[in-house]
Amino acid sequence: MDDGDYTARMTELIELMRLIGNDTQQCEVKECGRRISSTITDTLSAFSNGNGGYIILGLSEKRGFTPVEGFNARSMQEALSQACEKMTPVVRPVIVTCPFEGTNLVFAVVDEMLPRDKPCFLTAAGPYAGSYIRTGDGDRRMTAYEVDRLMEEQRQPDYDLGIVPGATIEDLNPALVYGLLERERERHPRVFEGRGDVDMLRDLRVLIGEDEARARHPDAHGGAKDADTADGGNADSGNAGGRTDGGDDAAPVLRPTLAGLMALGRYPQKFYPRLAVTLAVFPGTSREEVFVEGAQLVTAETITGPIPVMIDNTVESLTDWTAGAPHTEPDYPCDVLREVVANALMHRDYSPDAQGTPVQVCVFTDRIEVTNPGGLFGAVTSRTLARPANASTRNPFLFALLQSTPYPDGGAVTDSDGTGYRSIEAALRREGREPARIDNAIDRFTIVIPRRRTGPDDAGERNFAQRIMTFLERHARAGVRDLMTELGMSPIEVATGLRALKNKGLVESETVQVQPQRYYHLTDAALHDAVPRPPAERSGMSHGPSVS
Structure with a gap:
């Protein structure tokens, strides 16, 4: 873009902010009447860690996004450049001076950083205290979890290769394991020719030795070797120890990886109850x-x-x-x-x-x-x-x-x-x-x-409500399952219709103590408005209260 394009873009953003009355997700305004804002580094970090954004210096949000009197665009442009140098990695925005309503403002375009360069943070504060992300029209300090996830972008995570403490080969589902090995042998016959089941499971990283797991994750806690492997059995027979040589104390103790357990386990939630x-x-x-x-x-x-x-x-x-x-x-x-x-x-x-x-x-x-x-x-x-x-x-x-x-x-x-x-x-x-x-x-x-858009023969919410209303006119009360069975409606359709009727005060719910199930019946207002009809006529809503 040339200078005219930057000015046009800045003007467009200011008009939008004047219309809505505040900053936006992608644009931050700073007055900077006498000196650069102390929070400018927060914004530089937030835009660099997010989707990029724009910074306008010399504009007052409190005065309806009007230029700040006495604003020195040249000195603030230099101050913004110096603030960019305080960041790790250094932020390199486009910084230009743009005319606006008889004065000059500073307009900066901050690009999103590449994943491998994130998080961007104030060097003096460090990554955990100095990293920010854009939320709404403000900058929020990132949580430790968010910083860790960004740092993972700089390397390949291997949490799925982590050992599952206490798990053994018996925690794998034999049918799933068999299916996996058969398919791998079909897909890669030369690779796995002559390889035994346990060797293949190790190659595929379904199983891993405790020593290797400790080497990859020194801070992680492996399984209790003495308690789980006292009998030193053979892994091919599915024993709890997971050894591969029939009891040699020097043989590695094999345990499922997280990937192996989640893909092939009998019940992974035994070890990770919330991985569900x-x-x-x-x-x-x-x-x-x-x-x-x-x-x-x-x-x-x-x-x-x-x-x-x-x-x-x-x-x-x-x-x-x-x-x-x-x-x-x-x-x-x-x-x-x-x-x-x-x-x-x-x-x-x-x-x-x-x-x-x-x-x-x-x-x-x-x-x-x-x-x-x-x-x-x-x-x-x-x-x-x-x-x-x-x-x-x-x-x-x-x-x-x-x-x-x-x-x-x-x-x-x-x-x-x-x-x-x-x-x-x-x-x-x-x-x-x-x-x-x-x-x-x-x-x-x-x-x-x-959800699929309803066709012309299905009036959606009103149609569901009408069908339920018609049914309740003939019955004192009904539960959700009654309505599903009798009307051929899905639970979502029943819930949609009941919600429409409840919002209009036409049905209310009651709980039957003997059966802990919620039942629905017409309200007094609905019964008062309804006109009695012979059973043969009770096929629609034309004579009842309107739900449109």
Whole structure:
């Protein structure tokens, strides 16, 4: 851009801020009447660690984004350049002087730093006290967890290769192990020709020796060798010790890696209870309706097991909760749900800081949100996710295992090579659906799958409410499962209709003590407005109270 382009861009940003009355996510204003702002380094750090941004010096937010009287653009431009030198790595923005309303302002364009250069921090404060990120219209000091995740971008994390203290070969699922080994022998016959099962499991990093694990992670605590390996058995026979030579005390003690346990374990949550999937079905379109307004979740469950089982069970549960009447188009394509859940479990952060955080699946009446701890990794960014030049993965050993790990009913967990998001996009596009939305941050990644748009023969929320209203006119009360069974509606459709009726004061709930289930019935107002009709006419809402 030339100077005229910078001036035009700065003017455009100022007009926007005057309109909304405050700074924006991408633009920070500083008065700097006499000296450079003491928080300018916070902003330099925040924009460098985030998505970049703009800084305008010499403008007063308190006075409606008007120029500061007596502002010295030349000296402030030099002061800003000096502040950039105080950063690690040094920030190199474009800094120009731009005319505005009869005076000059300083306009700086700060680019996002490459992943390998983050975090950017005030040198004197250090990375943990001097790193910031942009939040809303302000700069927030980054948490230690966020700083650690950025530092991981400078090297390949190997948390998935960490030993699982106390785990043994008996904690692996024999059927999954067999399927993995058979597929690897088919895919790489020359590589694994003549190799025994245990040797292959070591090569594939399903098992690792305690000594090697300690060497890779000196600060980590290995398993209790004496307690677990006193009998010195043979690993091929599946004993608890995991030795490979029939009892030689010099032989290595083998234990599952985190990747091996998550891909092939019988029950990984025995060691990591929160490395699971939590599923919550909400009665509306926001969390506030439950957490603020006092409504109840439609259901909530925790899904456990190895990754293939968790994917299968999560998709099955989502299909059950969102399925409508038989022979109707599903609200969410099954292959899209499977890919989204698989990606979340495959690419999530498995560092010790995140091992207490499950993958979260939230079902709303208009969308499904899947969130995993840890943002995008390496060369993959929000802008390149759909067309990455180079695929990157946070958990390379787990990723490699899942390419050959079978589902219980057949097929491998993933056959993609870093193209999962593209397959999601393609599947939604083929069916003429809205594209998925993503929300990427340092500490989490969320993908949002919109619900299928209702067709002209389905009036959506009003249609669901009318059908429920008609049913309740004939019955004193009904539970959610009654409505699902009798009306052929999905739980989400029932929740949508009940929510519309409750908001209009037409139904209310009651709890039956003998059966801890919530039932719904028409309110006195709804019964008063309803006109009695013969049973033959009770097929619609034309004579009842309106819910439109």
